[in-house]
Amino acid sequence: MSFGIIGRLLTSFASAQDLPTMEERAAWLIEQYRDESIKPNAKHGPAVALARLSLNPDDDYVIDRITHYYDELSTGRNGEQFSYYGIAWVLGKYWDKFTPAQLDHLKNRLKGFNDLLGHGTENHAIMKAVGAYLFAQYWPNESGWVRGKKTSAEVMETTREQLLAVMKSLYDKGYAEDLSPTYAPIHLAPYYALYECAKDPEIKAAADAALHYHLTNIAVNHYEGVTIPPVNRDKPSRIENTNTSKESKNQGRNSNPTPPMIFMAGGKP
Numbered sequence: 001m002s003f004g005i006i007g008r009l010l011t012s013f014a015s016a017q018d019l020p021t022m023e024e025r026a027a028w029l030i031e032q033y034r035d036e037s038i039k040p041n042a043k044h045g046p047a048v049a050l051a052r053l054s055l056n057p058d059d060d061y062v063i064d065r066i067t068h069y070y071d072e073l074s075t076g077r078n079g080e081q082f083s084y085y086g087i088a089w090v091l092g093k094y095w096d097k098f099t100p101a102q103l104d105h106l107k108n109r110l111k112g113f114n115d116l117l118g119h120g121t122e123n124h125a126i127m128k129a130v131g132a133y134l135f136a137q138y139w140p141n142e143s144g145w146v147r148g149k150k151t152s153a154e155v156m157e158t159t160r161e162q163l164l165a166v167m168k169s170l171y172d173k174g175y176a177e178d179l180s181p182t183y184a185p186i187h188l189a190p191y192y193a194l195y196e197c198a199k200d201p202e203i204k205a206a207a208d209a210a211l212h213y214h215l216t217n218i219a220v221n222h223y224e225g226v227t228i229p230p231v232n233r234d235k236p237s238r239i240e241n242t243n244t245s246k247e248s249k250n251q252g253r254n255s256n257p258t259p260p261m262i263f264m265a266g267g268k269p
Contacts, residue, residue, distance in 0.1 A: 046086025
């Protein structure tokens with residue numbers, strides 16, 4: 001898949017140079033995925049699904065692949081954590097394209113994952129929490145999440161608190177993973193999904209602020225095509241959320257080189 005994508009990108013790159021606007025460049029990039037296949041439980045399969053559905057919202061192949069995205073997993077195995085927010089994003093944008101039976105099938109697979117409320121560094125926390133939060137929003141009256149342990153209300157309450165804590169901690173802790181070209185997309189995409197699909201105004205506003213924070217931080221550390229360090233992960237780094245003890249909150253903190261002064265006038269999430 002990677003070689004095919006690279007090949008198409010290289011052969012089309014010259015034409016992309018003639019696209020002066022962001023909208024034109026985005027449309028060109030999405031077009032490269034028109035016939036891309038979607039593998040089950042793939043890390044970035046939902047991104048391909050979103051690209052294909054933006055080109056054809058009635059793409060039955062994509063709807064079927066998302067419906068059965070986790071079917072090949074053995075009993076007791078969790079899904080690819082990088083895919084959770086992406087699956088939620090697809091559902092949020094194209095819910096009406098799925099039949100009730102397809103939605104039930106996917107929902108029952110999602111309920112079998114016990115890591116939806118897990119956390120770690122910022123990107124791991126938001127990838128899981130955004131997916132879990134949106135699943136609870138889409139199916140508000142369900143039980144049996146996290147392998148039978150949680151109701152939708154409990155999942156939403158937990159993830160809402162965790163997401164707000166993570167996003168608030170950007171302003172008094174700061175993290176440098178977003179300055180890595182590897183990690184920047186993993187930081188931004190879940191927040192975009194949350195901003196576009198969440199109904200709660202406070203959550204939507206917090207996601208909007210988090211996106212502005214990260215994009216501003218990236219912009220002021222970007223010089224003539226080069227991202228200035230720190231660009232590597234600090235392994236001991238922790239995020240502050242509801243599952244982090246007070247004693248460990250300040251251990252291994254990354255120091256953000258860019259104070260978020262631009263957001264002081266707009267308030268914190």
